[in-house]
Amino acid sequence: MNSSANRQIVIVGGGVSGLSAAHYLLQAGLQPLIIEKQGRFGGLIRTDLIDGCELEAGPDSFIAAKPAVASLAAELGITGEIIGSNDAARRVFIVKRGKLVALPAGMVFMVPGDLDGALRSDFFSQSTKDQFLRELALLPRARQTDVSIREFVLDHFGEESLEYLTEPLLSGVYGGDSAGLSAPSVLPRFVEYERKFGSLIRAVREERAAQNSQDTSLFLSFRGGMQTLTDALHRSVLGRASTLEAEVDSVEKTAQGWRLHFDGEHIEAENLVLACPAHVNAHLLRTACPELARQFASIPYSSALLVTLVYDRSELHHPLDGFGFLVPRPERYAVAAATWVSTKFPSRTPADRAAVRAFIVGAEAAQWMTSEDSELIDLVREEYRQRMGISAVPLFSTIYRWPNSMPQYTVGHEARKAAIEKLISVQPGLHFCGNAYDGVGIPDCIRMASELPEKILTRNFGLM
Numbered sequence: 001m002n003s004s005a006n007r008q009i010v011i012v013g014g015g016v017s018g019l020s021a022a023h024y025l026l027q028a029g030l031q032p033l034i035i036e037k038q039g040r041f042g043g044l045i046r047t048d049l050i051d052g053c054e055l056e057a058g059p060d061s062f063i064a065a066k067p068a069v070a071s072l073a074a075e076l077g078i079t080g081e082i083i084g085s086n087d088a089a090r091r092v093f094i095v096k097r098g099k100l101v102a103l104p105a106g107m108v109f110m111v112p113g114d115l116d117g118a119l120r121s122d123f124f125s126q127s128t129k130d131q132f133l134r135e136l137a138l139l140p141r142a143r144q145t146d147v148s149i150r151e152f153v154l155d156h157f158g159e160e161s162l163e164y165l166t167e168p169l170l171s172g173v174y175g176g177d178s179a180g181l182s183a184p185s186v187l188p189r190f191v192e193y194e195r196k197f198g199s200l201i202r203a204v205r206e207e208r209a210a211q212n213s214q215d216t217s218l219f220l221s222f223r224g225g226m227q228t229l230t231d232a233l234h235r236s237v238l239g240r241a242s243t244l245e246a247e248v249d250s251v252e253k254t255a256q257g258w259r260l261h262f263d264g265e266h267i268e269a270e271n272l273v274l275a276c277p278a279h280v281n282a283h284l285l286r287t288a289c290p291e292l293a294r295q296f297a298s299i300p301y302s303s304a305l306l307v308t309l310v311y312d313r314s315e316l317h318h319p320l321d322g323f324g325f326l327v328p329r330p331e332r333y334a335v336a337a338a339t340w341v342s343t344k345f346p347s348r349t350p351a352d353r354a355a356v357r358a359f360i361v362g363a364e365a366a367q368w369m370t371s372e373d374s375e376l377i378d379l380v381r382e383e384y385r386q387r388m389g390i391s392a393v394p395l396f397s398t399i400y401r402w403p404n405s406m407p408q409y410t411v412g413h414e415a416r417k418a419a420i421e422k423l424i425s426v427q428p429g430l431h432f433c434g435n436a437y438d439g440v441g442i443p444d445c446i447r448m449a450s451e452l453p454e455k456i457l458t459r460n461f462g463l464m
Helices: 016-027 068-076 115-120 126-135 149-156 159-171 188-197 200-210 227-237 278-284 290-297 362-368 373-388 413-425 442-450 452-461
Strands: 006-012 032-036 047-050 053-056 082-084 092-096 099-102 219-222 242-245 250-253 258-262 265-274 301-312 324-326 337-340 353-361 396-407 430-432
Touching: 006 016, 006 258, 016 032, 016 068, 016 227, 016 442, 016 452, 032 265, 047 396, 053 301, 053 353, 068 219, 068 227, 068 442, 092 159, 115 126, 126 159, 126 200, 149 159, 149 188, 159 324, 188 200, 219 227, 250 278, 265 278, 278 290, 290 413, 301 362, 301 373, 337 373, 353 362, 353 373, 362 373, 373 396, 413 430, 430 452, 442 452
Parallel strands: 006 032, 006 265, 032 242, 092 324, 265 430
Antiparallel strands: 047 053, 082 219, 092 099, 250 258, 258 265, 301 353, 301 396, 324 337, 337 353
16 A cells, blocks of 8 residues: 555554444544554454354453443444343342352442441441441542542542452452552543532432342343444444455644554544543554654553453352352452353353463563463462362463553543543544543443444544
8 A cells, every 4th residue: 555545544553442442433434444463353342153162352241231332232233242231130249258258138239228237237447437437427528639549549438448349349440559540531420429429429329329229130132242342343344344354553744634654554534532531542643743752652551461260050069058158358369350150141161161261461461471371270260279179270370461551540531631622632633532531331332332423424524
């Protein structure tokens, strides 16, 4: 390809953000080209089918409360493939003093939605229970500056709730440090509760009283695995949008828009959509827009290792009576969390199999990232033996290494995001979407992608 091959819109990145962007742009009558450096589309979303087991390489579900995935599924004709988690067995365990202890029922993240149950539970110390009662009296508070999750949770519930609830619950999503993560960016719902009610416990109570009592799944997925979504997206754009397998090395501004360089060649684009990690954006824009590149580079990332072991169910001698367990940092060696896949989504494995997926994140992921597969399997097996008494030899396993894959919404994130948006606004034809800005979940990525056509048409063509 050369400069004569001019494209109206080029999307860099073929993960769920890039595929969704292409889908919505095509709906708006625009013709994008997707450039993806890997031999496959879908990014971190991948489902392996092995011996009748559907094993996820990345996210295994999405939050039901956010509608973007369900709306997109309807457009793709796969609504009938959406399944709910096995909420009759929804229970989470926390490692406390080396043992798996069930989290009290009714918890809404770190907030005791069922206060009476929390006060009766042996999970919390008496000092934490006293803190819950004091929290009920907190008055509405509008913070004038950003605040870390650590400070926010300590203000409401104290150290035990921070270490044994909040930090473990966050580890599988961010793999970061509560002292660095921004409460308004990561937990906006709870910061709004504080502004409106003061007490988070009172806020959750009022929200529950106002909600429909109908019981619905908290987590949704797809029959056949999460790759059902990205496969359907790929089919939707295949044949209508052009695709190119290449790794873009840099971009530069031109009089007509943007020039993308790859493999000794280049291509021109009037509009450029960056649907890749922020640190990749920083690399691509390092010469063309150095200040914008600096802002993208200022968004830190954490790494993750996912190790799934599949067993003969009869050899486990553990009921797997919940969705899995979380390991607070004071109790942690390597594994931060484990999902009992066969309980959370029973259709993922045959009845005579059981899959357990371990998450190693943050500093531990960086430490073990280059380890041999056999070493990682031994590491996880030993933790399963200690936590669950499982000594069985797994039938098979999958291991996925995802370095620098989890964006960290650290204190100051909203200011960084605003700076990026301001700098982007003076770069004609430049756009971005992905999980590093306004929500890390799949619904957030799809929502951002769905907003692109209006932005492009309004800003560049004045058609809306």
